[in-house]
Amino acid sequence: MSPSTSLLEMVAPIEQDLLAMGEALAAELVTDDPAVAEMVAHLSRFQGKQLRASLLLLVGRASGNQAHEMPVVAAVVELIHLATLVHDDVLDGAEIRRQLPSINTAWDNQVAVLLGDWLYSRAFARSTGLTFPLASQILAHTTQAICVGEIRQALGRHRFDATPEEYERIALAKTGVLYGAAAELGVRYGREGQEELGGKMRLMGQDLGLAFQIADDLLDIEGEQAMVGKSVGTDIDDGKVTLPVLYAWRDADSNGRRAIEAAYLDPDCSDRRAALFVACDLDQGCRRARARADELIVRAQDRLLQLPSGEIRHSLERLLKFTLDRSS
Amino acid sequence: MSPSTSLLEMVAPIEQDLLAMGEALAAELVTDDPAVAEMVAHLSRFQGKQLRASLLLLVGRASGNQAHEMPVVAAVVELIHLATLVHDDVLDGAEIRRQLPSINTAWDNQVAVLLGDWLYSRAFARSTGLTFPLASQILAHTTQAICVGEIRQALGRHRFDATPEEYERIALAKTGVLYGAAAELGVRYGREGQEELGGKMRLMGQDLGLAFQIADDLLDIEGEQAMVGKSVGTDIDDGKVTLPVLYAWRDADSNGRRAIEAAYLDPDCSDRRAALFVACDLDQGCRRARARADELIVRAQDRLLQLPSGEIRHSLERLLKFTLDRSS
Numbered sequence: 001m002s003p004s005t006s007l008l009e010m011v012a013p014i015e016q017d018l019l020a021m022g023e024a025l026a027a028e029l030v031t032d033d034p035a036v037a038e039m040v041a042h043l044s045r046f047q048g049k050q051l052r053a054s055l056l057l058l059v060g061r062a063s064g065n066q067a068h069e070m071p072v073v074a075a076v077v078e079l080i081h082l083a084t085l086v087h088d089d090v091l092d093g094a095e096i097r098r099q100l101p102s103i104n105t106a107w108d109n110q111v112a113v114l115l116g117d118w119l120y121s122r123a124f125a126r127s128t129g130l131t132f133p134l135a136s137q138i139l140a141h142t143t144q145a146i147c148v149g150e151i152r153q154a155l156g157r158h159r160f161d162a163t164p165e166e167y168e169r170i171a172l173a174k175t176g177v178l179y180g181a182a183a184e185l186g187v188r189y190g191r192e193g194q195e196e197l198g199g200k201m202r203l204m205g206q207d208l209g210l211a212f213q214i215a216d217d218l219l220d221i222e223g224e225q226a227m228v229g230k231s232v233g234t235d236i237d238d239g240k241v242t243l244p245v246l247y248a249w250r251d252a253d254s255n256g257r258r259a260i261e262a263a264y265l266d267p268d269c270s271d272r273r274a275a276l277f278v279a280c281d282l283d284q285g286c287r288r289a290r291a292r293a294d295e296l297i298v299r300a301q302d303r304l305l306q307l308p309s310g311e312i313r314h315s316l317e318r319l320l321k322f323t324l325d326r327s328s
Numbered sequence: 329m330s331p332s333t334s335l336l337e338m339v340a341p342i343e344q345d346l347l348a349m350g351e352a353l354a355a356e357l358v359t360d361d362p363a364v365a366e367m368v369a370h371l372s373r374f375q376g377k378q379l380r381a382s383l384l385l386l387v388g389r390a391s392g393n394q395a396h397e398m399p400v401v402a403a404v405v406e407l408i409h410l411a412t413l414v415h416d417d418v419l420d421g422a423e424i425r426r427q428l429p430s431i432n433t434a435w436d437n438q439v440a441v442l443l444g445d446w447l448y449s450r451a452f453a454r455s456t457g458l459t460f461p462l463a464s465q466i467l468a469h470t471t472q473a474i475c476v477g478e479i480r481q482a483l484g485r486h487r488f489d490a491t492p493e494e495y496e497r498i499a500l501a502k503t504g505v506l507y508g509a510a511a512e513l514g515v516r517y518g519r520e521g522q523e524e525l526g527g528k529m530r531l532m533g534q535d536l537g538l539a540f541q542i543a544d545d546l547l548d549i550e551g552e553q554a555m556v557g558k559s560v561g562t563d564i565d566d567g568k569v570t571l572p573v574l575y576a577w578r579d580a581d582s583n584g585r586r587a588i589e590a591a592y593l594d595p596d597c598s599d600r601r602a603a604l605f606v607a608c609d610l611d612q613g614c615r616r617a618r619a620r621a622d623e624l625i626v627r628a629q630d631r632l633l634q635l636p637s638g639e640i641r642h643s644l645e646r647l648l649k650f651t652l653d654r655s656s
Contacts, residue, residue, distance in 0.1 A: 033476050035483050087445065091438045110419045110482045113441055117415065118475035120445065124452045125468035128461055136464065140453035147446035148361050154438045155363050 006325075007049055010318040013311055014057040020071035021053050025078055028122050039115050042106060043082065046098050052077045052182045054319065055208070059186030059201050062312040067190025073135045076127045077182050080139060083119035084146060084178075086112055091154065092238050094231045132190050142181040149173025157239030158264060160249045160257065164292075167243050171213040172206060179209030197306060204303035211296040212323045214289050217242035219326075221273065222286060233273035239264060243292065245276070248285035256280050290324075297324055334653075335377055338646040341639055342385040348399035349381050353406055356450050367443050370434060371410060374426050380405045380510045382647065383536070387514030387529050390640040395518025401463045404455045405510050408467060411447035412474060412506075414440055419482065420566050422559045460518050470509040477501025485567030486592060488577045488585065492620075495571050499541040500534060507537030525634060532631035539624040540651045542617050545570035547654075549601065550614060561601035567592060571620065573604070576613035584608050618652075625652055 011018055025047075029040045053074035060070050067073075088094070089102040090112045096102065104112040120143065127136040152170050156162060183205030188198040219228050220235045221244055235242050241249070241264075249260055259279035262269070269275050276282055297320050304320070307313045339346055353375075357368045381402035388398050395401075416422070417430040418440045424430065432440040448471070455464040480498050484490060511533030516526040547556050548563045549572055563570050569577070569592075577588055587607035590597070597603050604610055625648050632648070635641050 031476070033480065036476055036479055039479075087441060091441060108482075109437075111479055113415060113419060114475050114479045114482060116445075117448070118472060118479065120448060121468055121471035121475055124464070125472055128456070128464040128468050133456060133461070136452070136456040140449055140456050143449035144446060144453055147442050147449055148359070148364055151364055151367075151439060151442045151446065152361065154436075154442060 006318065007322060010315045010322065011054050011058070013315055014054065014061055017057040017061070017071050017074070018050070018054065021050070021057065021074040021078070024072045024075035025053075028075060028079055028126055036115070036118065039103060039107065039111070042100070043086070043103065043115070045100055046082070046085065047078075048098060050078055051212070051319070051323075052081055052178060055179060055205060055316075056182040056186040058312055058316050058319065059183045059205075059307070060189070062307040062310070062316060063187045063194070063197060063201070064308075065187060065189065065191060067132075069130055069132075069190065070186075072126065072130065073185055073189050074182070076123050076130075076135060076139060077178065077185070079119055079123035079126070080143060081178060083116045083123065086116040086119060088150075090116070091150070092231075092234045094234050096225060096229070096231045099229045134189055135185055138181050138185060142177050145173045145177045149175075149177075153240065156241070158241065158261075160241055160245070160260060162241060162246060164243060164246055167241075167246055168210060171217075171243075172210050175213035175216075176206040176209035179212065180204075180206035183208075200303055200306050204300045204306075207296045207300035207303065208320055208323060211293040211300070211320075214243055214293040214296075215323055215326060218244060218286055218289055218293075221245075221276075221282065233271075236264060236272040236276060243289040244282060244285035246285070247288045248280040248282050251284065252280045293324060297321065334646065335650060338643045338650065339382050339386070341643055342382065342389055345385040345389070345399050345402070346378070346382065349378070349385065349402040349406070352400045352403035353381075356403060356407055356454055364443070364446065367431060367435065367439070370428070371414070371431065371443070373428055374410070374413065375406075376426060378406055379540070379647070379651075380409055380506060383507060383533060383644075384510040384514040386640055386644050386647065387511045387533075387635070388517070390635040390638070390644060391515045391522070391525060391529070392636075393515060393517065393519060395460075397458055397460075397518065398514075400454065400458065401513055401517050402510070404451050404458075404463060404467060405506065405513070407447055407451035407454070408471060409506060411444045411451065414444040414447060416478075418444070419478070420559075420562045422562050424553060424557070424559045427557045462517055463513055466509050466513060470505050473501045473505045477503075477505075481568065484569070486569065486589075488569055488573070488588060490569060490574060492571060492574055495569075495574055496538060499545075499571075500538050503541035503544075504534040504537035507540065508532075508534035511536075528631055528634050532628045532634075535624045535628035535631065536648055536651060539621040539628070539648075542571055542621040542624070543651055543654060546572060546614055546617055546621075549573075549604075549610065561599075564592060564600045564604055571617040572610060572613035573608075574613070575616045576608040576610050579612065580608045621652055625649065 031037050056074045056077055086103050089097060090104045090109050094102050095105045103115055127139055149170050180202040184198045184202035187201045188194045220232050223232045225232050263272050263275035263279045300320050304313060304316055359365050384402045384405055414431050417425055418432045418437050422430050423433045431443055455467055477498050508530040512526045512530035515529050516522045548560050551560045553560050591600050591603035591607045628648050632644055
């Protein structure tokens with residue numbers, strides 16, 4: 001069973017909601033400016049697994065939330081995710097996204113920064129039009145946290161002596177909080193008195209998001225561009241010290257550490273990723289990072305038990321496991 | 329009387345409101361992340377004339393709006409303006425802002441993109457916490473228009489045959505609409521039944537903002553960095569064809585047009601602005617642009633007559649004239 005088949009099966013219980021989410025998202029990507037429309041058409045082809053929207057809708061259904069605006073809330077979450085993707089590709093200098101040129105490659109950095117801003121503002125405009133202010137409130141604060149996480153990451157380039165805890169704090173902010181917000185909104189949007197369950201699902205979503213980020217960082221180190229569908233090795237090129245490298249650094253002696261630094265910094269190095277595998281026991285670093293992601297998913301599975309058992313919770317359990325098995 | 333003295337006098341009737349606005353803005357710039365705090369401290373020194381906040385507060389007072397959250401609404405408008413400044417400096421590659429290194433110079437482009445995103449998200453977070461959703465709604469749509477205007481501008485680089493109307497459409501979107509939103513919110517925030525006056529003041533603000541943008545473009549062509557306090561000549565370096573150049577292009581013969589193109593595009597040109605003055609009658613282009621700004625301010629003055637006469641309307645009249653006289 002390929003990951004995409006398994007993904008389709010696991011979202012089967014919310015198929016109608018996902019269709020409505022897709023329509024709401026498409027409606028937000030309509031613009032009467034022809035130049036922006038062309039970029040948005042390109043962008044639409046980046047839409048991937050929509051895991052954040054699926055998480056929101058699955059948690060919503062599992063917790064008995066029947067608010068009719070749920071697909072729109074999920075679409076707003078995906079819009080914010082799209083905005084972060086576009087800016088991330090600028091920041092990382094990534095050239096390929098889902099087998100296509102990134103916006104910064106197909107156009108340029110200027111336009112990509114502005115398109116990201118436009119997507120953020122569309123998301124906020126749509127969320128302020130919703131019946132309940134909870135989505136605007138949670139998502140505005142979530143976006144702030146994402147930015148702080150990304151700033152910390154940008155300022156922490158080439159910091160090989162960062163601790164795994166520091167890495168996780170940043171990964172939680174830049175990726176985990178949006179999953180957490182999706183899960184919390186799934187429970188709480190349009191309802192009163194669900195703060196406690198909402199908080200627990202937020203933590204579950206954060207665990208999932210953090211595991212997802214670790215899996216993403218592993219793909220950047222271990223993946224092949226043709227399989228992953230986006231540029232690989234960009235973290236190393238960009239000076240980002242991700243969890244596998246942090247572990248490898250901690251295990252290395254002083255010669256090994258110098259070799260790791262050289263792989264990141266030597267101006268003459270043409271394949272930094274290959275050099276890093278030679279410099280240290282990166283396979284072992286990857287194994288340890290994968291073990292940590294497994295651990296987070298187990299914790300998220302425990303938290304899921306707060307939801308009623310049944311077909312939808314089963315889908316959520318599969319969604320958690322999917323994060324670890326994904327190859328793109 | 330120096331421009332800054334005259335500015336202080338004209339905002340005297342709203343001195344208390346402006347102080348409250350400044351406090352609200354400072355409160356939004358507090359962060360517990362030390363790295364972000366350092367950037368925000370640097371950014372705070374860019375805070376300039378706060379014309380948008382003054383406009384909102386003056387129009388509010390003149391129209392009898394007594395909503396107690398007005399200073400916070402004005403602070404949110406200034407936050408959005410700060411976000412656009414930070415991203416603009418990235419897009420323009422500007423190195424100096426108010427006699428200080430820009431964020432992209434003092435840190436780097438990555439961090440500046442993220443700080444701009446953070447400022448946008450702070451603005452939206454604060455506006456979603458306001459009592460009335462009008463500010464969030466108007467400002468989310470305004471931000472979208474700003475982005476579309478900036479995208480059009482970015483895609484229109486080196487388009488010498490654009491019409492003055494096309495220039496104005498872009499300038500209205502990237503600058504005019506935020507002034508328009510400030511003036512409209514001044515009338516309407518926290519009150520019902522003020523749509524008509526709000527719409528008229530929005531148009532007044534848009535005229536003012538458009539005139540301000542023309543004046544800004546003139547400073548980039550005619551100003552000296554020491555006086556203006558920010559990099560000058562950056563529009564030309566960045567391929568932006570502003571109103572004075574459009575006029576000069578239309579008046580030039582084919583030799584003159586080739587010389588204008590060379591001033592923008594010749595890779596060996598070390599001072600594009602000086603080359604442009606040699607290439608065409610740019611002084612005449614500047615005169616015509618200044619005349620257009622004057623015309624817009626006269627129209628805005630007419631629109632102001634919808635407000636009750638008195639000290640505050642008089643301040644607004646002076647604010648309009650200030651836009652034309654400013655030297656920084």
